[in-house]
Amino acid sequence: MTxxxxxxxxxSTQIRRLAEALRKRGANVVVTREPGGTETAERIRDFLLSGKAIGLGVEGESILFAAARADHVDRVIRPALERGEWVLSDRFFDSTRAYQGSDGVDEKLLAALEHLAVGAVRPNLTIILDLPVEIGLGRATRRRGEGDVADxxxxxxxxxxxxxxxxxxxxxxxxxxRCVVIDASRPEDDVAADIWKAVEVRLLPTAETV
Structure with a gap:
C-alpha cells in the first residue's frame, strides 16, 4: 500500500496512524519511504533532495530515483510481502510519474525505468492525499522549523x-x-478516518497484505 x-x-502522519491501527488488529506492518528505505537508497535520497543532482537533468534524476527504488524493492518491500506482512510506503512509482513526468520526462522512459525497478511489485491500494499547494507548502515550512533549508x-x-x-x-x-483521493486539507482525524474506510473496503475483506 502506498x-x-x-x-x-x-x-508520514497518516502512515503512522494507519500502521498503529493495523498493528492493533494483529498485523505485521513495515513502514518505509521513497526515495530511501535502505542504506544505499537513503544516500541517493540525500543526493537528490540536496539539489546536487540537478545538473544531471530530469532524466538523470529519474534514473537515480529508479536505482533507489530497485534497491528498496529488492531489500525491503519484496521480502516483507513474501513474509505476508503489510507494507506502507511513503511514496512509490506514482511520485516519479507525477514529479518527473510533469517536468517533461518521456513517458516511455519512465515506464521502462518503472518496469526495471519494481517488476511485478504493485500496490493494491494507493492513497492520494490532495490539498491546495499553498496549504501544503505552508505546512512543509512549519514542519521544517525555523532556520531549516527547504529541499x-x-x-x-x-x-x-x-x-x-x-x-x-x-x-x-x-x-x-487502485487509487483513492482523499481531501487532506481537513483535520487529521477526519483524514485518518477516510483512509481507514478505504482500507476496510478494499483490503481487509480479502485479507490482502500489500
Whole structure:
C-alpha cells in the first residue's frame, strides 16, 4: 500500500496512524519511504533532495530515483510481502510519474525505468492525499522549523507544484481501482478516518497484505 501527494500533504502522519491501527488488529506492518528505505537508497535520497543532482537533468534524476527504488524493492518491500506482512510506503512509482513526468520526462522512459525497478511489485491500494499547494507548502515550512533549508523540490514554483498536484489527480482518474483521493486539507482525524474506510473496503475483506 502506498501514500502519495504533494509537499506537506501529511503522508508520514497518516502512515503512522494507519500502521498503529493495523498493528492493533494483529498485523505485521513495515513502514518505509521513497526515495530511501535502505542504506544505499537513503544516500541517493540525500543526493537528490540536496539539489546536487540537478545538473544531471530530469532524466538523470529519474534514473537515480529508479536505482533507489530497485534497491528498496529488492531489500525491503519484496521480502516483507513474501513474509505476508503489510507494507506502507511513503511514496512509490506514482511520485516519479507525477514529479518527473510533469517536468517533461518521456513517458516511455519512465515506464521502462518503472518496469526495471519494481517488476511485478504493485500496490493494491494507493492513497492520494490532495490539498491546495499553498496549504501544503505552508505546512512543509512549519514542519521544517525555523532556520531549516527547504529541499530541492520544496523550493520550486507554485506552478510546478500545481502541475504535480494535477498529475496525481490524473493518475487517480486513470486507475480508480487502485487509487483513492482523499481531501487532506481537513483535520487529521477526519483524514485518518477516510483512509481507514478505504482500507476496510478494499483490503481487509480479502485479507490482502500489500
Amino acid at each position: 501514500f502519495e501527494g504533494g509537499e506537506g500533504a501529511g503522508k 530541492r523540490f520544496e523550493r520550486e514554483t507554485l506552478d510546478r507544484h500545481e502541475k504535480r498536484r494535477q498529475a496525481f489527480l490524473e493518475i487517480a482518474r486513470r486507475d480508480p481501482g
